[in-house]
Amino acid sequence: MFKVIRRAWRYLVFALSGRLDELSDPRVQIEQAIEEAKERHRRLSRQAAAVIGNERELEMRLARSVEETERLQANARQALLLAERSRAAGDERKALSYEDSARAFASRLVAAESAQQESRLAHERAAQASAQARAAVETNAMALQKKIAERMRLLSQLDQAKVQEELNRAMSDLSGLTPAGETPTMDEVRDKIEKRYARALGEAELTSGSVEARMIEVERAAVDAEGAARLEAIRESLNADRKPEVEK
Structure with missing residues (x-):
């Protein structure tokens, strides 16, 4: 029994001294x-x-x-x-x-x-x-x-070791190797941005293929055609005004 207690005491002293060395x-x-x-x-x-x-x-x-x-x-x-x-x-x-x-x-x-x-x-x-x-x-x-x-x-x-450790932690944060905590990593932020961008592209694609989008395109084309015809009429009117001056 005494040997067991002495062995346990030595183990405890060794464990505590090792832990103390780690924390010192x-x-x-x-x-x-x-x-x-x-x-x-x-x-x-x-x-x-x-x-x-x-x-x-x-x-x-x-x-x-x-x-x-x-x-x-x-x-x-x-x-x-x-x-x-x-x-x-x-x-x-x-x-x-x-x-x-x-x-x-x-x-x-x-x-x-x-x-x-x-x-x-x-x-x-x-x-x-x-x-x-x-x-x-x-x-x-x-x-x-x-x-x-x-x-x-x-x-x-x-x-130098402390500086290198800080640099290693910084590089680890940048590469996304550290586990997610209260502050998101660069990879996590990038994934969120790309996900939102892809969703926006998908919504735009769906919107451009709808009936309302086609109707808007037709209306825009009609307005453009009417504007072109109106511009041609203005040009012909200007040409007609110039002819009397040329005959004189």
Whole structure:
């Protein structure tokens, strides 16, 4: 039973994630990916800064350790010189005191040199880590720049895709491939106009073949004949008027 529930849950998550991918705006997804890459670069830069800061701190500590060993070595040397001078002056007790001081400085010098060696090793390890951190930041910066350039290309391609989709829909509307909706297609309008034109031609053909149409034609022919006869009479009258003038 538990396996069935888990399988159903995985199927539901997969189905919802696929549906979410279909509904998501690619432009928003691109910006989300770029922002995530920028945040990852910021985290890496902060970590690299901490590693480099640790290197700098160890470097300062090593410098202090070197100064301390040099100071202790100089003090031990100075104590031995003072002991020799005191012994040469015949003051053995003072000479022994200086020698004790020299031994104390020498003991401290040994401890300081040991600490200096440890600081040197720690600084070398920190320097390697710092170099790796710098290289990682530089590599990630180059990858981020590539992502930003890819974003510009993808956004341009997305705009071109939208324009092409609009053009495809427009061409589909013009060709009548889209299903009829509230707005009729060009093919539907053309069919309606041709149907009305054909009906009008049919009605005209029926009207021209009827008795009333023949009667109108006969009446029109009679009127035309009468007009022609009237025009001939007017012409003959004009000719008759011209003859007396010619005889004179």
